[in-house]
Amino acid sequence: MNDQKTQKSANMKTLVNKNLITLKCVLFCFLSGIGCIFPFLPMHMLSVGLDRGEARLISAVAPCVAILGPAVLGCLIDKLSVGRGSTGGTPGPSGSGRLLRVVTAVCLILSALFYTLLLAVPYTERHEARRPQVLFMCDADGAYVMQEVCKEDMTCNRWTGVKSGVLAVGSCEYGCADENMTWVRQPFATTTTTSTLSPMYNSVANSTAPTVNFTTYDDDEEDFDVHPPHLCYKGECQVYMRHANRLRVPLSLVAPELPDDNSTADSDWCTYRTSGPQCIVPLDQLPAEAEFGECKPAVRCQVLDPYDEPDGVLADAECRLQIGDPAYTFTVYLILRMLADIWPTAALALLGAACVIATRETSLGRGDVGRQLAFGTLGLAIFPPLAGLAAEQMPETPYVVPFVLHAVFMLIGALILLFDSHMPLSTPEWWWHTSTGVLAMPMNTVRRYGAETAAVFAVVALLGTLWSGIDAYLPWTVLDLNGTISKVGLTLTAGALPAVPALWWAEALVDYIGHSNVFITAFTFYTLRYTGLAYSTDYSWIVVCEVLEVFTLSLVWVTAVLYFRHLVPRKYTTTGQALPVIAHFCIGRCIGAIVSGMVSLEAPLESMRSVYRALGVCALLCAAVYLALYHLLLAPRCAARPVAPPHHLLQASTVDGQLNGRGLNANGGSNGTYSPMRVYHEERSRKGHFRY
Structure with a gap:
């Protein structure tokens, strides 16, 4: 009986890790802030007097500039986090996680600042041209x-x-x-x-x-x-x-x-x-x-x-008849929007790295990254419709409340990061690849998976293109179908609610299905989403299509985080988490905004349906090609036979399990074999029973 109580207590302690509560709160605030502003940006551009052509240009240019955030800050943090050389020692001050917390907090503060400045963009109004005799x-x-x-x-x-x-x-x-x-x-x-x-x-x-x-x-x-x-x-x-x-x-x-x-x-x-x-x-x-x-x-x-x-x-x-200066309004909005998009994009990469570090994933077990993201997704499900409902109550200034809510959530998240010094973001000892010591793992024993990293990067960018093809201008489609601002917010709720349980068990689900199969499934569901949107005649069909986003965004994102966690060496963790952000939310978002923006301004709804049909066909072709290439060509080549590990690496695994608070048999998967290839590839491969 006592053993059962002890086991139950241990399971509860594993389920509720007090050290990760503040990280969950930061993710909740971050995604709540994103949800309060992201669905309303396309409509806000029109509300200040920009036409749809100018709004499409801004939607395409801003993600390109946003690449600077994760690319620069990811590399900078990794560089400053290396606190010792190859001869051993202890990590420097940045290795404690303080640098990561402070930089992430600064990103949240700057996001709140620049998006709020969009409210100050001068208004312009252009009436339909009159043609005099x-x-x-x-x-x-x-x-x-x-x-x-x-x-x-x-x-x-x-x-x-x-x-x-x-x-x-x-x-x-x-x-x-x-x-x-x-x-x-x-x-x-x-x-x-x-x-x-x-x-x-x-x-x-x-x-x-x-x-x-x-x-x-x-x-x-x-x-x-x-x-x-x-x-x-x-x-x-x-x-x-x-x-x-x-x-x-x-x-x-x-x-x-x-x-x-x-x-x-x-x-x-x-x-x-x-x-x-x-x-x-x-x-x-x-x-x-x-x-x-x-x-x-x-x-x-x-x-x-x-x-x-x-x-x-x-x-x-x-x-x-023009009120204000349309050229000046467009220029100011474009500059502020480019500066604003840099910071939440960078923060997303840094928070992804924080989840990977804080959950202490080791070679023997999974780190429950999905559970952290699941808690944050609750904010994405709750606040967008509330922000839209509040906007409808203020017809004169409808977008003040969403922008202010965004700023408030971002500032709360920044304060938590700045004042919580106990957040487990210090780098585990075994993550530092050195050539000496009992925990040493020589770099020449770790194979460079550059080609596979590039391939996954391209797949995630393509998935990001399909995602942006819908979400970039979906609010306009809702309005064209006589929708309201609150209904625009509800579209995020429809996609986020099913994502909460899916993310909670995401690692086990991805482990069972396999990374590449998750991507293939996402392409297939994009076909269904685009087909539904192409033939939708009312708002209810849009909601149904948004429910499928759990397969096309939520599971795809956590899969990308987990995949790059293993593909990239540990000392480049932040850079590794910046890669899927750049691929999906920068490059893919830019291309998708350009493709789905190629519609007729005279008949936007019917023209958009034609674009949806074309992208649906593209998604189906991608799914078929990926399925054939992977299962017929790549998977057979990626299978690797197990080899006996070096003695010091077997000792490292023992200490590693102790660092994680578990024994070697915590997951029932340690059998004294070492297979680097199996760390990175799908099918018949295991790293803590994790399939690639």
Whole structure:
């Protein structure tokens, strides 16, 4: 009976390790803070006035810059943590774990700071462009283009130098021009359609009066066709004929002379002179009521599609009402977002290393990394919908609460790291690879698994691409399906709740299934997720697809942490945990944001569904290729036969088990054999009954 009580007490002590409580709290605060802000960032970019194209650019650029965080800090901590040389000794101050705690705390504080600064980005507003009417008139001195003044700000467009392009015209008429431009503004007697385009007559002039051959038509049009308007520009004349519905006139607009604010004295029209073309108007074609000497012969034409014509001289001259400076808002947001994304990405790598170190995984047992992550995932399940619900209660400033909650959680996590000096982050003695002593493990006995590390890195990056293809713009999809901000937060809850029990038993599950099989399963479930999203018509389907995230993100992430824990030498633990972060949440996130951002801005929902279908097919192909390559080619080659260990390594295993608080038979797997290859590869391999 006493033995049973002792065993039960030991099991309870193993289940609840008091030394790891503060680490669990830090993970809870970190993931709660991430959950409060991550799903709302795509919507916040639109709320400050950025368009979806600018938001996609920011979503793609920020992860690239975020690589600096885990890459630099991971290598720096590993370098400073080596506190002794090959002759032995004790770890330096950084080996106690203080450096890791302090740097992680700084990352959390900077994350809170820079994301909060996003609330201070100046607001901008761009209304839909209004297309004012455009008129065209031409005489022997040159041509004039008239545009209605923009009523929003009563200004005219102005540019530097001369602006060249074309202007499509039709339904030209002869008449008399005047200084007040009253004739050109009068309604046209007849109009023409623009649905049919006819070829024009062109002539290159070798003299001031080019010779043109043309044909006459019906009697009522004979005079106009015999003496048609000639629009000459740079020695080339185009002849307008009544049967032709469209004529593309090349011209160069001269910047108007306006005050510094571009305001115009004329409250209705902006008039632009051109450096061409000139119009040749026969005098006998002027109206009969015009008196000779008081009439300036001219031609006016209706302007067709001035803002849509290819190479149009007025293609960007619509009236736009803007509040603030869109370019300035975009630049400020981009810079702050790039700086902000560095710190949580770095903190994720450092916390992954802290989990690996604190759980004291040894060659004889597993370290329960998944249980630490499971506790933190609770925050990811609880707070995003609460933050979204609070945002809905503040329609004027909806994103203040999520950003403030993010800052609060990050600061709490930083305080725990700074003041808890008992967190077990000191490096175990046997982790330091030296060439002497009873715990020595010469580096030449450890095979370099660079090729396998690179392969796993590529697989994790590909999985990160598929993850970002959904999560980067999923909030927009929810809103397009008439969802709310709180429903956007619930999508994270749907994916995080099933992840809690899965992560709790993650190491045993990954041990049973095998690392590569977990990755193959993830590709398969991405196919299901993308297929469901491609054909989803309401919010409930999105929730169902998000539940499957436990297979595509949660198990993938813990598998990557465990895999790199064994692939990378112990003295590079932090760098090893930075690799999956860089692959999944930096490189993969960037590529996924680019791929899923290639949608039509006019029909974003339908276009996004097409992208989902394409990525679903890609995920299925990846699963099939990975399955075939691994089980037919790689797995048979990776199996290694056990070899007898050196005597001093067998002693090291004994001490190692004691350091872990367990005997050699704690997991029932020690049989006096040593197999380095089996540490790293799948199938028939064991490191504490752990399969690779």
